[in-house]
Amino acid sequence: MSEPLLKVSGVNRSFAAGDQQLTVLDNIDLEIHRGEMIAIIGASGSGKSTLMNILGCLDKPSQGHYFVNGADTSKMKDDELAALRREYFGFIFQRYHLLGDLSAVENAEVPALYARESKAERQQKAEKLLTRLGLDDRLDHKPSQLSGGQQQRVSVARALINGGDIILADEPTGALDSRSGEEMMELLQELHRDGHTIILVTHDPKVAEFADRIIEIKDGEILADTITNSDRNKDNIDPITGIEHTKTKPSLLDLSPLKEAFKMALIAMSNHKLRTFLTMLGIIIGIASVVSVVALGNGSQQSVLDNISSMGTNTIEIKPGTGRGDRRAGRVHSLTASDAEAIGNLPFVDSVTPTVSTNLNIRYSNETVSGQIEGVGTEYFRVRGYSLASGQYFDQGSVDRLEQVAVIDDNTAEELFPDANPLGEVIFLGRLPVRIIGVTEAMESSFGNSDSLNVWIPYTTVSGRIFRQNFVNDITVRIDEQVSSSAAEQGIIDLLTMRHGKVDFFTINTDTIRQNIEKTSATMTLLISAIAFISLVVGGIGVMNIMLVSVTERTREIGIRMAVGARQSDIMRQFLIEAILVCILGGTLGIGLALLIGEVFDRFSSDFTMLYSTDSIITALVCSSMIGVLFGFIPARNAAQLEPVDALSRD
Numbered sequence: 001m002s003e004p005l006l007k008v009s010g011v012n013r014s015f016a017a018g019d020q021q022l023t024v025l026d027n028i029d030l031e032i033h034r035g036e037m038i039a040i041i042g043a044s045g046s047g048k049s050t051l052m053n054i055l056g057c058l059d060k061p062s063q064g065h066y067f068v069n070g071a072d073t074s075k076m077k078d079d080e081l082a083a084l085r086r087e088y089f090g091f092i093f094q095r096y097h098l099l100g101d102l103s104a105v106e107n108a109e110v111p112a113l114y115a116r117e118s119k120a121e122r123q124q125k126a127e128k129l130l131t132r133l134g135l136d137d138r139l140d141h142k143p144s145q146l147s148g149g150q151q152q153r154v155s156v157a158r159a160l161i162n163g164g165d166i167i168l169a170d171e172p173t174g175a176l177d178s179r180s181g182e183e184m185m186e187l188l189q190e191l192h193r194d195g196h197t198i199i200l201v202t203h204d205p206k207v208a209e210f211a212d213r214i215i216e217i218k219d220g221e222i223l224a225d226t227i228t229n230s231d232r233n234k235d236n237i238d239p240i241t242g243i244e245h246t247k248t249k250p251s252l253l254d255l256s257p258l259k260e261a262f263k264m265a266l267i268a269m270s271n272h273k274l275r276t277f278l279t280m281l282g283i284i285i286g287i288a289s290v291v292s293v294v295a296l297g298n299g300s301q302q303s304v305l306d307n308i309s310s311m312g313t314n315t316i317e318i319k320p321g322t323g324r325g326d327r328r329a330g331r332v333h334s335l336t337a338s339d340a341e342a343i344g345n346l347p348f349v350d351s352v353t354p355t356v357s358t359n360l361n362i363r364y365s366n367e368t369v370s371g372q373i374e375g376v377g378t379e380y381f382r383v384r385g386y387s388l389a390s391g392q393y394f395d396q397g398s399v400d401r402l403e404q405v406a407v408i409d410d411n412t413a414e415e416l417f418p419d420a421n422p423l424g425e426v427i428f429l430g431r432l433p434v435r436i437i438g439v440t441e442a443m444e445s446s447f448g449n450s451d452s453l454n455v456w457i458p459y460t461t462v463s464g465r466i467f468r469q470n471f472v473n474d475i476t477v478r479i480d481e482q483v484s485s486s487a488a489e490q491g492i493i494d495l496l497t498m499r500h501g502k503v504d505f506f507t508i509n510t511d512t513i514r515q516n517i518e519k520t521s522a523t524m525t526l527l528i529s530a531i532a533f534i535s536l537v538v539g540g541i542g543v544m545n546i547m548l549v550s551v552t553e554r555t556r557e558i559g560i561r562m563a564v565g566a567r568q569s570d571i572m573r574q575f576l577i578e579a580i581l582v583c584i585l586g587g588t589l590g591i592g593l594a595l596l597i598g599e600v601f602d603r604f605s606s607d608f609t610m611l612y613s614t615d616s617i618i619t620a621l622v623c624s625s626m627i628g629v630l631f632g633f634i635p636a637r638n639a640a641q642l643e644p645v646d647a648l649s650r651d
Helices: 048-055 078-087 104-108 110-114 119-132 148-160 178-193 256-271 273-310 337-344 380-384 396-400 410-416 459-467 485-500 511-553 555-563 568-604 614-640 644-649
Strands: 006-017 020-032 037-041 063-068 089-092 166-170 197-202 213-218 221-227 315-320 349-364 367-376 388-391 405-408 426-429 432-440 454-458 474-479 505-509
Touching: 006 048, 020 048, 020 221, 037 048, 037 178, 048 166, 048 197, 078 089, 078 110, 078 555, 078 568, 089 148, 104 110, 104 119, 104 148, 110 119, 110 555, 119 148, 148 178, 166 178, 178 197, 256 273, 256 568, 273 511, 273 568, 273 614, 315 485, 337 349, 337 474, 337 485, 349 380, 349 410, 349 459, 367 410, 367 459, 380 474, 396 459, 405 426, 410 432, 410 454, 426 454, 432 459, 454 459, 474 485, 485 505, 511 555, 511 568, 511 614, 555 568, 555 644, 568 614
Parallel strands: 037 197, 037 213, 089 166, 166 197, 367 454, 405 432
Antiparallel strands: 006 020, 006 063, 213 221, 315 474, 315 505, 349 367, 349 426, 349 474, 388 432, 405 454, 426 432
16 A cells, blocks of 8 residues: 555643643544545534644644655644645635635635745636636635635635645535525535545535545544545546646745845735834834924034124134233233234134223223223124124225224113114224214124123224223134034144244134034934934834734734744734834825924024934934834734644634
C-alpha cells in the first residue's frame, strides 16, 4: 500500500476548562491516502471539527503526531505550517469566511497573494476559476452582494487557487438551501473525480453518502471507518481551471506583498474613516504643535535679533583705560578720530564713529531741559541703527567745517516742540547755538524705549567749540554680521595696539547680548518642543490603542488569512503598514495645519512672522513614521501570533 498522504498517530487534543482539562480527541489514529473522498461524521461536540482543524494545520495536537507527506508537523515552525495551508490545503468553511471588503476575484486570489504570485497571474487564475464555477457575472461583487451558494462557490475558488491538493470542507451545505447544497456536493464530487483529496466534516448522513469512505467519531474516539468506493484520478491537471498547479519561486525583489499590504491598509482605513481620523488626531495635533512651536521660536528669535541689530548691538565699543572701573581712564587721551578712520578701513567693519559726549542744558525759547549731547561722526546713525523721521543727517562737510547743526531724537522734539515743526529752529546747548536739521524716529525694540533726550552734532563741533580738545571719549564700531564678532574684536585690538604702541584702551563686545538671546531662545524652543513632543507620544499611544481594538475587531479576518496560508510576517506587515500610514497621513495633515496656523498668525500679527524650518518639518515626518513603527509593532505582533483556529472561532 502506498505511503499515506496524511497520517494521524496517537493524537490527543484537550482544552483547559477552569481547573480541569476537557479532552476533545482521545488517542486518534487515522490514515488518509491521496485522492480519497472522506466524510468525518458525528454529532455536535464529538470532536470532528477539532480533528479537521488538526488535519488542516489550523490547530496542533496536545499529544501525538500528525504527518503530511511523511513530514512531522509537530517539528514545524509557524511559517512552515502556513506554507502547508497555502500550498496543499484548500478550506471550504460553513460560514464561507470571505473578506467583506474584497470582491469575489480578490477573495479568490488571497492564497495566491501569499504564495507570491504576480498580480496578473493570480487574477487570471481567479477569474478563470470563478467563470467555470458560474460566477462570471459576479466577479466584482462583494460578499454582501452574493447569495449563500455564490459565496460558497467563491470559497471553493479560493480553495483551488493554489492547487488545493487537499480540500477540507466543514459542513459545506450547512448554510445553504437544499438546491444550493446539492450543487455544492456535485461540485465536490467533480473535484474528487479530478484527483483532489476531499475531506468532509458533517453531521448529515445524506452528505456523508457522497464520500467513498466514512469515518464516524464520537466523544473524541473513532467508532467506525467504512470504505464505500475506491476509484481515483491522480491527474495533476485541474480540469476546472485547465491549469497545472506548480509551485513558483518568488523573486527576491518582489514588492507585491508590500503593495498588497499597502492596498489592504488603505481599504481598512477607508472603511473606518471616523476611527482612522480620531486615531490620526493625536498625531496631527502633536506634529502641528512641534512644527508651529519651532516656527514660532524661530520667528520670535529672528525678530529679537533684528531689533537688537537695529539698535547696533552687533557692535564693539573702544574706550580709554585698562577696563571698567579704571580711575585713570579720564586722564588717558590716546583715542582720536584718526583711529576711527583707520578702523573704518578694516574689511570686516560695516561702519564706525568717534564719540564725544556730555550732559548740558538744552534751551529753546523759555523752555530749558537737561539732555545728552553727543558729538558723533556721519556714520553714527548707521552704527546705532537710527532712521530719520524728517529732515536730514549732517554730512562730512559739516564735520570738517565744525558746523553748528544738530539732529534730535523724537523725545526732544516732543518735549521742546509739542505743536511745532522743529526743523530749522535754533536751540542752545549750554551757550552754543545750533540749528536743527533732522529728527529721528522712535527707537523701537523688545527692551522698551528710552525716555532720555538726545541731541547729536558733529564731534568736531563738540571738540573744537565746547571742549577745545583733540581726542574722543570712545569709538563705536559696527561689525559685518557675516563675520565672527570675537575675530573682529581681536583684529581691532591688534590695529590699535600697533598704532598706540601699547594697550591703553579696552573693548566691550556687545554681541554677547545677541548670543545670550540666541541661547535663551533655543532653550525655550527646546523646552516647548519637548512639551509638544509629549502630545506626539500621547498620539502614538492612541494609535496603539486603536490598533489593538482593530486587531480585536478583525480577528476573524486574521484567522481567514492564516487559514489560506498567510505567514506571521504577512499579518504583521499588514497591521504595521496600517499603523505607519495612519501616522504618516496624520503627520502630513499636522504639517498642513501648522502652515495654516502660520498663515492665520501672519494675518493677525504684525510684530513678527513664523519662520518654518525644513529640518523641523522633515524631523516631524520622521518622528510620525517612527511612532507608527513603535506603537504599531505590539498590535501587529499580537495579530501575527494568534492561532488560526482561535482567530476563526471569534466573531
